[in-house]
Amino acid sequence: MLGLALKMLFGDRAKVLGLVFGVAFATLLVTQQGAMFVGLMTRSQNIIADAQDVDIWVMDPSVEHPDLVRPMRDGELFKVRGVPGVAWATPFFKGGAPVKTQEGRTKGAVILGVDDATLVGVTQRFVIGSPTDLQRPDAIAIDRVGFMQLWPGEPLSVGKVLELNERRAVVTAITDAAPAFSAQVIIHARYSQASSYLPTGRNRLSFILARAMQGAEPSTVARDITERTGLKAHSSEEFSRQTVRYYLRNTGIPISFGTTIVLGIVVGAAIVGLTFSMFVSENIAQYAMLKVIGVTNIRLVGLVLFQACVVGVIGYAIGTGLAAAFFAFACTPTSALRGFVLPWWIATAVAGTILVLILLSSLASLRRVLVVEPAVVFSG
Template identity: 45%
Template sequence: MIWIAIRMLTGDAQKFYGLVFGIAFSTLLITQQLTIFVNLIERGASGVYNESSADVWVMDTVSRTTEVNFPMPSTALDKVRAVPGVEWAVPHLRAAASVRTATGDLEGVSVVGVDDATLIGLPRAMVEGSTDVLSQPDSVIIDDVGVTNMFEDGQDPIGQRLELNDQRAVIRAIGDAIPSFTSQVTLYTKYSQALRYVPGTRNRLTFVLVGATDGVSAQQLTDRIEADTGLRARTRDEFAQDGIDFIIQNTGIPLNFGITVALGFVVGVAIVGLTFSLFIRDNIKQFGALKAIGVTNGKIRRMVGAQAALVGLIGYGLGILGTVMFIHAFSGVPTFKGFYIPWQVPLVSLMAVTVILALTGWLALRNVLKTEPASVFR
């Protein structure tokens, strides 16, 4: 009977393709929008992800993310180093600045100052050049997305001179970094050099990056630092989550993407429901004939379930494939750099497709179950 149900479905090519298109479109829209949403909000933690050495981030009590921060006095570094369980602690500066390029254009940038001795705080990999260039005077490293934003027509940024808050800066390397939420240009330099580039205030230290000694967990160390110094300490994972939560709580992104995903679900229900109902109506006599020869309602349900499963399997596969092709096609665009499809997203799409098929299949099945066998002979 399952084979008969499949032949009935594929025999009406127009409605079969319409059902597959409805499921594929809904899957594509839901999966693509959820993928972009997840990757976009994760950009709020890019500053933490780009620095993989620190177990704990220490900051002022009012600081919330790598971008929303408040400077501390330089004495905070010594306080943190004195806490038991701290293997090493280095200064870390993050501040906004304005850059004037050689062509006279003005660009807002984020300046990141890393420890002079260890260079902890730099991106994990380099696209061009090495971290050794920071030993040269007035040297900065630009992130690869910043190259695209600041230099056009494939212009080589290496050796380019910038005017950074009335100070000379020379780009000598390109870092492979995860873009920030705003995709702002990021310049990396030594901490002592960054103090010259950033407008002077009484307190300049933004963060203290800390490594834990063996046998001391990051959570234990954060508790000790907060108790001994009165500063705010967060583990790497906690601080990354803080950046994500800040975007969710302070922007309209979740609502906007939620509306789009909901529309994808509604469109799927509308298209699939209408097409499935038309298919059932056009084949109501065939179902009536089957009931006339003794096919039970249970077998009818299994037949309709098999039809829905086939449509769902093909449409879902095409929708996921379309999302993968979309991400791959735009992987070279700086805005989509590092985008991936989390494994949870296809599962959410699968659940949505299952609900769509169950709902539309149930609505269409009611007419079949109400059909009297004798109606086929009228």
């Protein structure tokens, strides 16, 4: 019987193409946009994730995410170090400045300054060199994609000289730092040097990176820091969550992506629903004939759902394949879309969505199959 269902289905190639297109379209759009959205949200917290040894972030009370910095007085660092439960605390600088090569090429850069002595907060992913290379005079580490944007076509190498706000900087290491939200060039330097690249007032301390003592809960220690210093303090996990919440509430990103995703589902459902309805209408005499031959309504429901699921599986496979191809070819480690991936759980969630879409789209058609009188076969 399943063979009969398949032959009935593929006997109408135009409808099958329409159905597969509808499902593939919805799958591609929802998967691609869903994964891009997740990628953007991940990017917004990459700075937090890259500071691997840190489990508490301390900041000015008005700061809500890593891209919005209100500098604190350097003295706040000592207050934090004095809070019970804090194992250590180091300064962290974050700012933005134009960077210019000797050839005259200019790009915007995110400058991250880490503690001169301990280098806490620097990324651990180095392509050339190591964190200790930041200890050299005028040393900076630049991310691989930034290097390729500033010196296109040249092989990765150290020793290049840059100008940062008219101050000299020498590339001593190349990193594979996780891309920032704005996808600019990412530069790591010592705190003292990074802060010297940018005109700041008395206050230059962007964040304080801290670690709770062994056995102490970071979120509890963060609460103690807030109580004792009046500064905002979060565990790394909570700061990541708050950053995502900020972008969800205060930007058009969720609405923009959400609209596209909903449109993908609605348009896909419309195409699939209408095409499947046409398919069933045009073949209603065949379903009635099956009733005459002795097929019960329950078996007919199974047959119709099987047909719907077959086009669903084919369309989903094509749509997911296209989405995967997009991420494989467009989001290479050296492209502006680096770091964007297709998470397995997005693909799984989309599969569930498509299954619901298929079932809902089949409902109207199913009703028609169930109520058709087998006697209609006499009238053709």
